Amino acid sequence: xxxxxxxxxxxxxxxxxxxxxxxxxxxxxxxxxxxxxxxxxxxxxxxxxxxxxxxxxxxxxxxxxxxxxxxxxxxxxxxxxxxxxxxxxxxxxxxxxxxxxxxxxxxxxxxxxxxxxxxxxxxxxxxxxxxxxxxxxxxxxxxxxxxxxxxxxxxxxxxxxxxxxxxxxxxxxxxxxxxxxxxxxxxxxxxxxxxxxxxxxxxxxxxxxxxxxxxxxxxxxxxxxxxxxxxxxxxxxxxxxxxxxxxxxxxxxxxxxxxxxxxxxxxxxxxxxxxxxxxxxxxxxxxxxxxxxxxxxxxxxxxxxxxxxxxxxxxxxxxxxxxxxxxxxxxxxxxxxxxxxxxxxxxxxxxxxxxxxxxxxxxxxxxxx
Numbered sequence: 001x002x003x004x005x006x007x008x009x010x011x012x013x014x015x016x017x018x019x020x021x022x023x024x025x026x027x028x029x030x031x032x033x034x035x036x037x038x039x040x041x042x043x044x045x046x047x048x049x050x051x052x053x054x055x056x057x058x059x060x061x062x063x064x065x066x067x068x069x070x071x072x073x074x075x076x077x078x079x080x081x082x083x084x085x086x087x088x089x090x091x092x093x094x095x096x097x098x099x100x101x102x103x104x105x106x107x108x109x110x111x112x113x114x115x116x117x118x119x120x121x122x123x124x125x126x127x128x129x130x131x132x133x134x135x136x137x138x139x140x141x142x143x144x145x146x147x148x149x150x151x152x153x154x155x156x157x158x159x160x161x162x163x164x165x166x167x168x169x170x171x172x173x174x175x176x177x178x179x180x181x182x183x184x185x186x187x188x189x190x191x192x193x194x195x196x197x198x199x200x201x202x203x204x205x206x207x208x209x210x211x212x213x214x215x216x217x218x219x220x221x222x223x224x225x226x227x228x229x230x231x232x233x234x235x236x237x238x239x240x241x242x243x244x245x246x247x248x249x250x251x252x253x254x255x256x257x258x259x260x261x262x263x264x265x266x267x268x269x270x271x272x273x274x275x276x277x278x279x280x281x282x283x284x285x286x287x288x289x290x291x292x293x294x295x296x297x298x299x300x301x302x303x304x305x306x307x308x309x310x311x312x313x314x315x316x317x318x319x320x321x322x323x324x325x326x327x328x329x330x331x332x333x334x335x336x337x338x339x340x341x342x343x344x345x346x347x348x349x350x351x352x353x354x355x356x357x358x359x360x361x362x363x364x365x366x367x368x369x
Contacts, residue, residue, distance in 0.1 A: 025068040029077055036060040036081075040089055053089040054106065057081035061110055065117035069125075074114035082107045147190060150183035185228065189262070192255065193329045207336050209247040214278040214285055215239040217250055221257035222276065228258075229265060238277035246285045246357050252333045253287075253357075256341075259326040260289040260353045268293020268350065283359050284339070290352040295345040304343050305331040330355070 016024065040053045061081055065074030085106075087096055157176040165173065218237050226235070246253075257276070264271050271293035278287050296304065305327050327343075334341045334355045341355035 021069060025073050028068060029064050029073045032060050032064055033077060033080060033084075037084060037088070044089060053085050057085060058110060058113060061114045062117050065114050066121050068118075068121075070122060071115065071118040074118035074121075075111065078110040078114035082110055147187065150186050153183045154180050189228075189258075189326075193259070193326055207249045207252065209249060209337070211245045212248055212250045212253075214244040214246050214287070217246075217248075217253055218257065218276050218278060218287075220250075221254045221261070224254065225258055225261045229262070233265060233271065234273045235261075236273070236275045238275070240279055242280070244278055244280050244285050246359060248337055248357060252336075256330045256333050256355065257287070257289065259330050263326060263353075264289065264291035264293060264351065268295075270294055271350070280359070281356070284356040285359055286354055286356050288352065288354050290346060290350060292348075292350040295349060296343060296351045298345075301343060305341065 019027070036056050036059075040056055043052055043056075058081070061074060061077045064077045068074065086098070087094065090097065157180045161168065161173055161176055168176075215237075218239065222235055222237060261274055261276075264274055268291045271291045273292045275290045276288065278285060280286075330353075331341050334357070337357050339355055339357040341353065343351065343353050346352050
């Protein structure tokens with residue numbers, strides 16, 4: 001039954017979003033004004049004076065102005081509300097009476113409310129669009145930089161082999177090919193990050209969550225990491241005795257863990273140890289990835305997850321292997337799960353990343369059981 005309701009809800013949302021925005025606003029306005037009128041009809045049987053009708057329509061105007069685009073529907077609903085209150089819910093019923101005490105003030109008040117709320121709504125949405133465009137621009141800058149650098153290296157190394165193959169020793173050729181292989185793998189991981197963003201960036205795309213054992217996700221992520229990075233990095237994993245079930249998209253959360261571990265190795269420079277852990281804190285599962293590397297430059301902490309480039313080498317963040325987009329992907333994925341992510345430097349040295357995923361769905365299931 002729960003799955004059926006969930007599917008119906010997803011289908012309804014998909015159908016609603018497929019309707020053009022102006023038509024959606026018209027339907028929403030008509031529906032809300034109709035509900036307000038229905039409530040007033042019901043309450044009028046209790047109080048014939050209708051003192052409540054104005055407040056109900058003012059509330060409807062506020063909601064319509066907040067959740068529709070521009071000014072039109074807010075102003076329209078305020079005009080409709082004033083006329084409806086006058087014609088339907090004020091004595092003499094079903095007749096206009098423009099000599100009512102306070103009528104001009106009522107009209108101006110509802111009109112002012114709709115204009116103010118509509119203006120605030122328009123400004124908020126404009127700021128959100130600007131913020132989204134800024135984040136997108138930062139991601140594109142980071143992506144173009146991260147892709148261009150390994151491609152340049154691949155072209156240079158392959159050209160050296162093709163043009164000077166006769167003069168290069170076997171070991172020199174193998175070294176160049178190893179560099180090409182490393183850069184190609186880097187591009188593959190970049191594409192994986194971009195695909196992860198694509199999966200969850202569209203308005204009509206909702207991630208599919210299943211209950212997963214957190215320790216299994218950590219183990220799978222470590223296994224993939226060790227296959228990619230055949231290094232001497234020691235990896236320690238700490239999990240609680242009880243099984244922690246977390247509603248998540250397992251592939252996306254593994255991508256977060258892989259990005260954080262990769263970041264620690266590539267930018268920690270002196271990293272020799274990684275520590276991964278998960279713990280149950282209140283209504284959340286807390287995942288931690290820490291290292292013993294150089295840590296995070298203090299000036300980067302504030303903008304670490306926005307996808308921007310550092311613009312300088314040193315402090316564990318060089319321009320060749322910038323992880324701006326990787327960390328931005330981490331934040332995007334975690335937020336899509338309703339969680340949050342933080343970064344800090346450890347007092348004993350190294351960096352520590354934590355991200356929290358909610359367990360509310362698990363608690364609801366337990367309550368129903």
